Amino acid sequence: MRAPIRMPGHWFDELAAGGGSVDAIGFLAKGERSRRLLLIGELLSRLEERPTLLGPADLGAVWRTVEQAEARKPGCAEELLLSPQVGSWLAHTLRRLHGSAVGPPLWVDAGHLAAVALVAALRAGTAADLVVPAREGAVSLPTLGLAQLPGTPLPGFQPVRARVREGELLLAPTVRGTGAIALTVRPLTAPQSAVWWPTHRLSIRPGGPEVALDDTDPYRDLDRPIPPRRLTVRELGAWQRLFTEAAALLDSGPTSVPGSGSGSGSGSGAGADATPDSGSTGPGTLRPEEVRRIVPWPGRLPNGPVEGLSASTADAFGSMVVAEPPNGAALAETMVHEFQHSKLGALLHLFAMLDDDRTEEHYAPWRPDPRHLPGLLHGAYAFVGVAGFWRDRIGDRAADPLDLAPFRFALRRIQTRTVLRTLATRATLTGPGRRLVAGLTRTVDGWLREPVDGRAVARARAAAAGHRAEWRLRHLRCADEERAGLAAALRSGTPLPPARPPRLVPAAERTHWQDVRGALYLRPDLAPDLAPDLAPVSVPSGARAPSGARAPSDVRAPSGVRAPSGVRQGAEPCRADVLLVHGEAASAREAYRQRWSDAPGDPHVLAGWLQAHTALHPGHRRLLARPERFAAAVAGEGPEVWERAAHLLARPVPLA
Template sequence: MLSPHRLPLHTVDQLARGGGDEAALRLLSDGQLSARLVALRTLLDEVSTRSSLLGLDEAWDLLTAAQRKSPSLVRDVLVQPQIGIWLADVLRALHGTMESAAPLWVEVGYLSCVAAAAAHRCDIDFALDVPVSRGVISLPSLGIATVQAAGPWALARAERRDGRLTLSCRGHTVRIPDDEHWSPVRRIGPPGFLPLLDDVDPRRDYRAPAPPHRLTDLDVARWDEGLNQAWALLSPEHANALSALVSTIVPVPSLPGGRPYSGSSADAFGAVLMSEPLDSTAFAEALTHEVQHTKLAGLDTMQPLCALGGNAYCYAPWRDDPRPVSGLLQGVYAFLGVTDFWRARRLVAASDRADFEFALWRSQTLHAARFLRNCPELTHLGRRFAAVMVARLSGWSNVEVGSEAGRAAWLAAQDHRATWRARHLTPDPMAVKELVEAWLHGQPRPLGAVPHPTLSPRPTSPLPRLELRRLWLRAPTEFTGRVQDVLATATAADVRHVAGDDEEAARLYVADIAARPDDVQAWIGLGLADPGTRALLLFPELVVAAHAEIAACTGEFPDPRALAAWAGGDRSAGG
């Protein structure tokens, strides 16, 4: 069942540009199948040394028989995302690096469920014991049965005779597919892409086991319509990648405040977790983003691009927290796809929204990719991959966008970078001392480069101004009336700034700082609204620290605008 894989450099370069032809995508898929088979072999070797976990030979023999009859159908079962999650978790449990709520015999016994699903799909009759977990029997790629058991963990009998599959436990039999206690996994989407919409399998969410949460027929119809509409917006490259690599969409709740969520994981290769998108464009963008993660996970399984380990110290323009190099690599590749998505969208449907998203992610992703290219944690192949991404993004640098959308994108990028600095960087103490002493003595700001600050990660919260800018571009005439319905964390100063009234916004930001001197959102807002306070966009951590130290020395907080203007080199300001 295993075969060697070769990864040509031209294939790596093709993927690094954000694409991937049919051969490249097949190679990634084949690599995942091989990884699953190696993990299965490892599991069997581990179990063979533990007498308490013997008895999997029957399941393995059945899986082997199915493989001989129909390799393609068995492949379809083995590459299901929950199989990857299960293999990763059970091997960690066997090695003692992870605790499981279920007994080890239940976790290991899931192999029988895999074998039963594969044999049924291959039209093989059998009889086999399968585990029951909290009243649920899961058959990957098929669905789940709910049965009555004496406790949370039990054994049931799976039998297939003359094409009819039944699951029996304690005298209760579920007859598939017509039984009311059977919940099949449903498919949605257009003819070219028919993923499972998995709302039932306990292992469907790679973040943690999840009980079944059956969607109504109306919910499924809405997901189906959304996916069909999103599919029509995708480029051929991204559509082909989805068809080749993504087998399952898992509906999950939105983030707090109704913010949309999407995610994927190398362990759950082939699955995309999503909250229901706001519209078809958001749906298509999320799919593009996640299939990029999926491609990179497949490539990294075959040939690592980044050395293991490493601290979280990188600035990622799409995250509020510092990231390790491995996370930055994933993010750059995902947003290379997002940038390409918006580049294509603006060619067929010109709008301020498309211009803004393209300009924002073109700038931010290129900024991160250039930093990534020089990270020592990357392997030789990883540095080549990063260099190709930089070249692709740089090729879009001269694409013109509308002036309003372009300025909004520039402000959004400055906002995020400066806020990240103010939250996570601690200025050099001597630099703060020199700045404070110069201010107190009415002297110009000390000349010379600002010493490098140190990274001190702190708790974060989402910034509202990015969503405010999107709202303004979509509906400027409805902006003021809709703000509080959309973003409860936006301040009056934020609203005035995004609406273009920077003079009033700056006044309100100063008032917010007077009330909350450590309010990072207000400090950076002031830097955006008042061009004279540009130091707040360049080294905000130093200005904020000096502001607090001056107050500690004098008992009074200095004027934030005057201090920031002076720190930026305005010699007319000062203490």
């Protein structure tokens, strides 16, 4: 019986601060190893009980191949088992066996174990004679690439005979007369050809480690199998250029720290700053080689952002699905963001952090939709990393030519602190969960004490307040009695009703939205008279997000969930938005009034008007705390009553 693994407390605290030393992250990998061994054991037990699940493959022959490879080259099979490719396949196949996932015929998913065994034999230089599944005549070899039988493609899912001798692989159809031709290839050394697509490798630095760029593995999406989509020469070149820029940026470490006046960093919070050579990383830093795989996602999300889409799964530690970013800094930020999710996913495999009732009712400042508590925890952990990344870029005009790092850092520290407060007060945390949230809170509270350019802070506060106000207008409603009382107070002068907890708008009544106003804070070059030309980029038909992709509607504009059917097409900012972002509050307020006639009932317009009004009347800022009360009071009325309603509702009101 294996002894339980125990994490030293100081490593947990490093991770709880949002960072983590090489040793701490190595311990997470050790935990993932234990988990993978348990999962492969469960799969083998299921296949022993029901050998027909493998179709024509023989479990005994498959596992003997793995054992022989491990005996010849110790660690070979285990390294393969820990790869993202095997992790994703293994978790998906177990979900298939449990009935909680869908896919091809079950023997294809289960039979992929034989392809794993083939790769072990190829890497160890041992022999193998197995039957593997082919998809449209193509056989996937996890971590190595994709082999395509020449001739007429085999239709659908077909078994293929595989023979390995001294690093050479022979694939042949099991049925004669199909038109498919046998293929011989040496996967470890063969260059790309029409019949062999090796897994791309991204070089971190000359002669150094590499990261897989995987466009062929059927399990590279977050759950369901998908077909290969080979990158073009141009796309591959772009990815290598972007990755080289991102890796150099991450390797260089922090450039400066707010208030320090130097690039060495003196930060606040646990594990605040470190250089790559120190053996320790603070929040927002990442050794590029800790990323195991990048999966390029080529499409765009209907009704979603056109760049910045990224996603990851706890089944594949160190792997991430990423849409091609605009520059190396954006890729570096995304790598940090997604690796934070990998770290927390691995921690959650070791420790229960909170009780989860899966109720989606909580506000996440980087999302358009209500979230459950585990989602809040994941978001807080990821965006502590993002905040730290931009904190380290302040003053680095090579990485940040528009000098937006102060704004990005200021925004993320505000937003993350909001979510940490929710977790501390609303979640039922376990002991490790309290320790994690406390560690993240210490980091962010330290950052909130750091001086940042005042204009950037003001813009960050405005962006955060605008997102929150619009989110509440879209997702929260006052109870009927309170709504009636608010309307009566405005029309008849009766006393204001006490504030009661709002109710959540049913999911069926929600519409997808994007924080297009918040995105303007990243456009310092935009003049108000250009606003009418801000049209959204068209979305190709059939574009699909990675299964489970995150898509927060935030100023970073990364991501969004697959848009629900029936949502309106991508919104665009209006002139009033640009005026507001430029600080022209009076003009913006009037522009929102005029906009109402074109878009009556639009929460975006109402939230913008409230933001402009409170900028002119700072004493009315309480309106932004409960904008749904304002919406209830003016429901059915025109904008001519808005200012009177604002003065009325800005008064202190007791809670019910």
